[in-house]
Amino acid sequence: MDISEIQEQIRRLKEEKDFCILVHAYQGHEIWEVADYVGDSYGLAVNATKTQRKNVIMCGVRFMAETVKTLSPEKRVFLSNPMAGCPMADQMTAEDVIRLKKEHPGYDVCAYINTTAELKTQCDVIVTSSSAVKILKNYPSDKIIFVPDPNLGGWVKDRMPEKDFVLVKGGCPTHMNMKPSDIKKVKKEHPNALLLAHPECLSEVVGMADYVGSTTGIMDYAKESDAGEFIIATEQSIVEHLQIMAPTKKFYLASIMAVCHNMKVTSLMDVLNVLKGQGGEEIIMDKALIEESRRPIDRMIELGG
Numbered sequence: 001m002d003i004s005e006i007q008e009q010i011r012r013l014k015e016e017k018d019f020c021i022l023v024h025a026y027q028g029h030e031i032w033e034v035a036d037y038v039g040d041s042y043g044l045a046v047n048a049t050k051t052q053r054k055n056v057i058m059c060g061v062r063f064m065a066e067t068v069k070t071l072s073p074e075k076r077v078f079l080s081n082p083m084a085g086c087p088m089a090d091q092m093t094a095e096d097v098i099r100l101k102k103e104h105p106g107y108d109v110c111a112y113i114n115t116t117a118e119l120k121t122q123c124d125v126i127v128t129s130s131s132a133v134k135i136l137k138n139y140p141s142d143k144i145i146f147v148p149d150p151n152l153g154g155w156v157k158d159r160m161p162e163k164d165f166v167l168v169k170g171g172c173p174t175h176m177n178m179k180p181s182d183i184k185k186v187k188k189e190h191p192n193a194l195l196l197a198h199p200e201c202l203s204e205v206v207g208m209a210d211y212v213g214s215t216t217g218i219m220d221y222a223k224e225s226d227a228g229e230f231i232i233a234t235e236q237s238i239v240e241h242l243q244i245m246a247p248t249k250k251f252y253l254a255s256i257m258a259v260c261h262n263m264k265v266t267s268l269m270d271v272l273n274v275l276k277g278q279g280g281e282e283i284i285m286d287k288a289l290i291e292e293s294r295r296p297i298d299r300m301i302e303l304g305g
């Protein structure tokens with residue numbers, strides 16, 4: 001079978017079996033082409049609640065599939081490749097959050113959506129990269145423990161000096177792999193290119209950027225900008241997507257190290273195998289876990305609009 005034949009089978013089976021395919025922006029373009037919705041973490045969470053389909057396939061990583069199940073417990077939700085985790089989400093446990101709350105009485109806990117469902121049960125509000133500033137500006141408390149990403153947390157903190165933030169150690173290995181020296185080298189080669197960076201990048205890299213935003217934010221900025229050349233400081237797949245979407249513009253990868261192997265593990269055949277009932281993993285969560293982890297996610301949607 002060639003790629004277009006596999007895609008054809010996926011499109012036919014998803015209609016026959018009442019599936020919706022949600023795809024994170026870091027997936028390969030051949031997977032984008034069979035999606036009902038492609039987007040950043042916030043867009044995926046919101047669109048998960050809108051689909052009328054009985055079944056959902058998440059092409060992304062585990063915490064994204066858990067979020068879909070939490071928001072739509074009546075649906076059957078499948079992670080297309082069970083190996084797709086998120087190393088940052090695995091850096092912290094619910095017990096770590098309980099300990100932090102004891103160390104900082106009077107502080108509310110804000111977790112990045114890139115966390116496990118168990119950890120979310122101990123939190124007051126969830127944010128994504130595209131919604132964090134808006135949500136925390138609207139959030140009633142001024143004392144916030146932000147987990148687990150100190151890079152996103154630091155970027156948000158700088159935008160609201162009136163609030164007091166507790167940050168922790170950790171972060172996304174893929175984004176932290178891009179060093180300021182890598183950026184300087186690419187900038188020297190392409191002096192007219194604008195630097196577009198994800199807030200999971202190191203603060204030195206974010207500080208050099210012309211635009212900082214989520215994956216969707218970066219893609220929208222590059223498409224709409226009058227500029228013709230861009231250095232992309234996020235997972236490398238975004239360079240390929242932008243090359244396809246805006247073929248008259250030039251896109252350069254900030255660093256060869258900007259690869260998320262977890263996002264890369266899903267193949268088109270994995271998606272087909274879920275539809276055939278021969279692969280993937282159905283996300284099973286008990287009622288209490290769904291109810292407790294949903295509370296801060298609902299708060300995110302309420303404050304994020």
Ligand code: 13P
Nearest residue numbers: 040041042128129214215
């Ligand atoms: P966004 O798509 O929300 O920008 O998140 C990036 C990411 O690292 C997802 O794991």
Ligand code: SF4
Nearest residue numbers: 086087088172174260
């Ligand atoms: Fe996790 Fe980073 Fe990969 Fe996103 S890019 S899934 S945050 S490791």
